[in-house]
Amino acid sequence: MIKLLLTDLDGTLTEDRGTYVVDIGAIKALRRAEKAGIRVALVSGNSYPVLRGLHNYLGLSGGLVAENGCFVFHGGVTFRVCETVPREVVSEFAKTFNLRESWQNEFRRSDFGFTPAELKDEMIKWAEERGLVVQSSGYALHLSGKPGGKGAGVRKLLELANVKREETGAIGDSRTDIEMFREAGITAAVSNADPELKRVASISLKLKSGAGVMEFIDMLLS
Template identity: 40%
Template sequence: MYVFLNFEHRLGVGCKVLVVDLDGTLTLSRNTYELSVEALLALRRARDAGLRVVLATANGLDFALTVARYLGVRDVIAENGCLVHVDGVTYELCSGDMSAVDRAVLATGAVEPSPQNKCRKYDLAYVPKAANAVELVRAAVGPGYVVESSGYAIHVRPAGVDKGTAVRWLCERFGVPCHQVAAVGDSDVDVGMLEVGWGIAVGNATPAAKRAARYVAEGPSGLGFKEAVELILSGEACTP
């Protein structure tokens, strides 16, 4: 059993911020959208212990803010780092017009657009129709854009920004060393934040996510997140 009051007293030397992915991390598995009860309870414990919780997702901002409200979370990283919503204000870390990119991607015939694209600004999402959809999309958009799969969709966004960029931005805004930011995720799109923060990968994370993390949980998805929170509250995470 972890003594939360002792942890809260030590917040200056442990984790101060918890950045957590949504799909595949707070859900029951990497192929469902159903949230894990164990993960929700762990999220509440982390928040009640004094951690500032940030939801970091590949989803669009409107969707992310809606989910965050029901999770009791106020800060959001959306569109894989392109948008950051903090203290009621949205900041754009990406720039550019993605309409020509969208046309080029759809012209491949290898994907279908996500319904969320109507509300997305920089990170566009697509449902693959072909086994080699990522390669075809990457060839269509060229080197100025990142093309990667979250396991739920193929994402295309301007190069140079990812969830790690957003976490680094938050470290500066919050005045917190990045090693005091615990980052928990499961997929390739989480690699940036796992490398910038004190990264924890859930047990069924992709190989790239596991390599980027300092700690790999045994449990999958939501159960792995519960394990991550227990590690954080024990004081063993967020060491330099």
């Protein structure tokens, strides 16, 4: 029995990958899950204020993991998982690789976003030399303090929610969701997901992004 459903946002709750337009049918499916007693949590590379707003206005109750795993909110409690990244380091990364900073960087402390989202070997080396982690979600590059990545944040959320791995479902679209999948019992990759994610998923869905969310929730509720 699934008690908690972890859902990624960009590329998963949206109409497709590469758009920020949320799929209304997917939101309705999340509400159906909540009504049936499955709590829904957002697990995303987005910042805390963006996810907290969505969590409350969409009528979710499972809490959230923001900043690509670095920030957790559950039942009124907030928790920082990763080391803080100094502002000068964020600017230096953008300057070195000629990247644009996300408008959400103003609201972040441990994980920062940049575009274009193309991850290069030199960036990984640059981050490693400074004790940092860099990943790409397909929407943005993420530079984070250690441990970085969705896994550590999801472990903390499950602990706060007092939910076991076997009682947890997860759905996502990108490589950055692999770590989230390792912490969940049933995992579903949308049809347009990165091949690396499909390889580790327990279910490869027939439908893309938001339509895939409806498909997965129908499965969980039937």
